[in-house]
Amino acid sequence: MVDTKVTREDALAFHMDPTPGKWEIQATVPMTTQRDLSLAYSPGVAVPCEAIAANPELAYDYTNKGNLVAVISNGTAVLGLGNLGALGSKPVMEGKAVLFKRFADVNSIDIELDTEDPDEFCNAVRLMGPTFGGINLEDIKAPECFIIEQRLKEEMDIPVFHDDQHGTAVICAAGLINALKISGKKIEDVKIVLNGAGAAGIACLELLKSMGAAHNNCIMCDTKGVIYQGRTEGMNQWKSAHAAATDTRTLAQAMNGCDVFLGVSAKGAVTQDMVQSMAPNAVIFAMANPDPEITPEEVHAVRDDVIVATGRSDYPNQVNNVLGFPYLFRGALDIHARAINDEMKIACANALAQLAREDVPDEVALAYGRKLTFGRDYIIPTPFDPRLIHVIPPAVARAGMDTGVARRPIVDIEGYEESLKTRMDPTASILRGINARARANQHTIVFAEGDDPRILRAAVLYQRSGFGVALVVGREDDVKAKLTAEGLGDAVSELTIVNAANTEHLDEYKDFLYNRLQRKGHDSSDIHRMATRDRHVFASLMLAHGHADGMVTGATRKSAHVLELINHVFDAGPHDGAVGVTAVLNKGKIVLIADTLVHEWPDENDLADIAERGAYVARRLGLEPRVAFLSFSTFGYPVSERAEKMHKAPDVLDARGVDFEYEGEMTVDVALNTKAQEAYPFSRLTGPANVLVVPARHSASISVKLMQEMAGATVIGPILAGIDKPIQICSTGSTVNDILNMAVLASSTAR
Numbered sequence: 001m002v003d004t005k006v007t008r009e010d011a012l013a014f015h016m017d018p019t020p021g022k023w024e025i026q027a028t029v030p031m032t033t034q035r036d037l038s039l040a041y042s043p044g045v046a047v048p049c050e051a052i053a054a055n056p057e058l059a060y061d062y063t064n065k066g067n068l069v070a071v072i073s074n075g076t077a078v079l080g081l082g083n084l085g086a087l088g089s090k091p092v093m094e095g096k097a098v099l100f101k102r103f104a105d106v107n108s109i110d111i112e113l114d115t116e117d118p119d120e121f122c123n124a125v126r127l128m129g130p131t132f133g134g135i136n137l138e139d140i141k142a143p144e145c146f147i148i149e150q151r152l153k154e155e156m157d158i159p160v161f162h163d164d165q166h167g168t169a170v171i172c173a174a175g176l177i178n179a180l181k182i183s184g185k186k187i188e189d190v191k192i193v194l195n196g197a198g199a200a201g202i203a204c205l206e207l208l209k210s211m212g213a214a215h216n217n218c219i220m221c222d223t224k225g226v227i228y229q230g231r232t233e234g235m236n237q238w239k240s241a242h243a244a245a246t247d248t249r250t251l252a253q254a255m256n257g258c259d260v261f262l263g264v265s266a267k268g269a270v271t272q273d274m275v276q277s278m279a280p281n282a283v284i285f286a287m288a289n290p291d292p293e294i295t296p297e298e299v300h301a302v303r304d305d306v307i308v309a310t311g312r313s314d315y316p317n318q319v320n321n322v323l324g325f326p327y328l329f330r331g332a333l334d335i336h337a338r339a340i341n342d343e344m345k346i347a348c349a350n351a352l353a354q355l356a357r358e359d360v361p362d363e364v365a366l367a368y369g370r371k372l373t374f375g376r377d378y379i380i381p382t383p384f385d386p387r388l389i390h391v392i393p394p395a396v397a398r399a400g401m402d403t404g405v406a407r408r409p410i411v412d413i414e415g416y417e418e419s420l421k422t423r424m425d426p427t428a429s430i431l432r433g434i435n436a437r438a439r440a441n442q443h444t445i446v447f448a449e450g451d452d453p454r455i456l457r458a459a460v461l462y463q464r465s466g467f468g469v470a471l472v473v474g475r476e477d478d479v480k481a482k483l484t485a486e487g488l489g490d491a492v493s494e495l496t497i498v499n500a501a502n503t504e505h506l507d508e509y510k511d512f513l514y515n516r517l518q519r520k521g522h523d524s525s526d527i528h529r530m531a532t533r534d535r536h537v538f539a540s541l542m543l544a545h546g547h548a549d550g551m552v553t554g555a556t557r558k559s560a561h562v563l564e565l566i567n568h569v570f571d572a573g574p575h576d577g578a579v580g581v582t583a584v585l586n587k588g589k590i591v592l593i594a595d596t597l598v599h600e601w602p603d604e605n606d607l608a609d610i611a612e613r614g615a616y617v618a619r620r621l622g623l624e625p626r627v628a629f630l631s632f633s634t635f636g637y638p639v640s641e642r643a644e645k646m647h648k649a650p651d652v653l654d655a656r657g658v659d660f661e662y663e664g665e666m667t668v669d670v671a672l673n674t675k676a677q678e679a680y681p682f683s684r685l686t687g688p689a690n691v692l693v694v695p696a697r698h699s700a701s702i703s704v705k706l707m708q709e710m711a712g713a714t715v716i717g718p719i720l721a722g723i724d725k726p727i728q729i730c731s732t733g734s735t736v737n738d739i740l741n742m743a744v745l746a747s748s749t750a751r
């Protein structure tokens with residue numbers, strides 16, 4: 001099992017911070033001037049209104065309809081939790097909406113309808129049809145969901161898709177295609193038992209039968225047991241269609257000798273005895289959420305030849321509709337589809353199955369912390385696979401065009417595939433990589449400022465998120481009181497509190513410090529005071545002695561002051577090759593800015609050092625470095641004494657023969673904008689720069705803080721590079737999340 005423990009507190013905090021819920025709305029047009037107002041609203045808005053009234057197709061050009069999907073529920077079958085009502089279902093629906101955005105760049109809003117009456121439900125949805133490019137129905141119980149979906153499909157001219165039925169069926173089919181390939185069985189021959197005759201169950205069995213599963217080989221069960229021909233209790237027309245000619249009456253009897261078990265029912269419905277009675281090389285998809293019918297551990301305890309999948313992300317083989325609905329709708333929206341038909345669903349299932357059989361890119365392996373190769377523990381792509389967005393929607397769109405549901409077919413399908421690649425935020429995969437490396441490293445991080453509640457919360461999160469061990473420097477009674485005040489009293493026993501009074505290494509630390517500082521004006525009582533009372537020095541001493549792998553500090557004091565203290569223990573001055581590198585993430589881009597900490601006014605040799613350190617950090621983050629030396633001039637114009645050192649720095653790197661791309665001097669737009677780069681065809685940069693070496697510390701500070709304040713960029717760092725242990729220096733305004741990010745970055749870059 002992948003170690004991603006989630007506590008009740010984590011789940012509630014995630015839904016409360018930074019603002020209640022999981023999404024908000026942003027404008028895509030400027031709304032600052034009188035002219036903007038006149039265009040966006042009256043009188044300008046009248047023009048597209050009249051155009052659309054005359055030709056409804058134009059709604060796809062002048063409104064957000066074409067990329068907007070409603071996730072609609074009445075909360076009658078929320079995951080496997082039962083009828084929680086419309087409001088109770090809202091967290092799941094908000095979640096589906098953000099999954100649409102995150103995985104396929106589809107804008108989505110959740111709508112919870114407070115009715116269990118299919119007529120009322122259908123009326124409400126039908127009336128809002130003009131707003132959306134598609135309707136994703138979610139967590140509506142059977143059999144009402146069948147009536148609702150069927151009626152809305154007939155009445156609406158946009159795709160209406162009940163995710164729990166068809167999304168689940170598509171992923172289940174994709175997984176089963178591959179599981180049967182591995183177990184060497186054919187879908188036409190296998191005996192299938194499906195538990196749960198609701199929305200998901202009926203749709204799964206229907207799709208599998210349309211793909212070749214034999215009616216006589218399939219048995220469906222519900223809370224009353226086997227659905228056999230002639231049964232009357234708890235029946236409806238959809239169950240009747242799958243009633244089997246069989247003498248078996250219970251799930252246990254049905255599973256005896258079967259090849260495939262599919263569970264879309266409830267937690268714990270399957271026992272180990274049932275598993276033992278299945279045929280050799282059996283397949284079990286226990287898809288109930290949040291808890292499966294049987295856990296992989298329970299299966300593996302009694303059988304080692306079974307291929308197991310669940311609906312959860314913390315086990316291998318996640319058979320969950322998150323792999324389907326974002327991409328099915330992406331493909332459907334991009335052809336302005338009238339519907340999502342069976343051919344589009346089957347195309348999606350086949351494309352997913354095919355993708356799992358292909359070589360997996362390193363970045364996916366990195367994000368999951370393990371090598372993924374087609375086999376028992378990898379029968380279906382993982383949700384964070386970046387290929388999904390450009391592989392699955394084209395397959396769906398093609399099938400839609402071939403079957404006549406496209407209002408606007410795609411002419412250049414290759415161009416379409418390329419455009420899909422640019423939809424996703426590349427910083428997400430970088431952050432995932434950093435997290436995965438940190439988790440794999442399991443490093444110990446010392447948090448120097450254990451008297452600050454933000455630091456304590458970040459330390460608790462670091463440990464609880466499974467990154468490794470967090471040590472906090474502080475007084476035990478103070479840390480306990482502060483954790484308790486933060487509502488984290490239970491974390492007191494989890495965190496290791498370190499200080500001069502409880503370490504056995506104090507003499508060793510003091511000797512080390514005395515040796516370094518005796519000729520720098522510090523006597524032994526200074527040394528004692530520093531080692532015992534200054535938490536920055538104490539934490540640095542722990543790091544220097546290998547009692548931690550990385551350090552986070554700076555949340556309570558100015559970084560220049562903290563750096564001075566660290567310098568008592570480490571050679572982290574400008575002449576020691578130390579450099580501060582800050583990562584700035586915004587709008588899908590990541591750039592490293594250096595030197596943000598150590599060199600006040602670097603000369604060309606220092607600038608070359610800074611470039612080398614920046615390139616090193618870039619590689620540790622999984623980026624291939626492209627370094628730009630920034631100035632207000634580009635390649636010698638305008639001539640200025642101040643720009644001269646930036647002009648010369650590339651020559652220094654030429655002489656050093658480094659193994660990364662660099663160029664300069666140049667203005668920041670030339671460094672970051674490929675269009676602006678076209679004016680300099682001789683430039684050695686093959687793309688936008690990702691390491692920006694700035695002329696001085698003041699320009700570094702100004703650019704980072706400007707990005708943070710004006711653009712809302714995420715800033716991680718500075719990380720102190722060039723010394724052999726990672727030290728992260730936060731800013732005094734850092735949030736808990738910023739501090740956690742810094743700890744994770746320190747951990748991922750530590751050796």
Ligand SMILES: NC(=O)C1=CN([C@@H]2O[C@H](COP(=O)(O)OP(=O)(O)OC[C@H]3O[C@@H](n4cnc5c(N)ncnc54)[C@H](OP(=O)(O)O)[C@@H]3O)[C@@H](O)[C@H]2O)C=CC1
Nearest residue numbers: 079080142196197198199200222223264288289311320321
């Ligand atoms: N992994 C995935 O992607 C997905 C998983 N699911 C999961 O599937 C489950 C069902 O969802 P959905 O189809 O939407 O819900 P529905 O309410 O439409 O259907 C539930 C069905 O399960 C049956 N059932 C419930 N408990 C048991 C049990 N202990 N033994 C046998 N049958 C039982 C019910 O039987 P009866 O008819 O007798 O009441 C009913 O037929 C949920 O756990 C859900 O989380 C759903 C969609 C996607």
Ligand SMILES: CC(=O)C(=O)O
Nearest residue numbers: 079080164289320321
């Ligand atoms: C995954 C999903 O949609 C469900 O469990 O209901």
Ligand SMILES: [Mg+2]
Nearest residue numbers: 079138139164
């Ligand atoms: Mg669902």
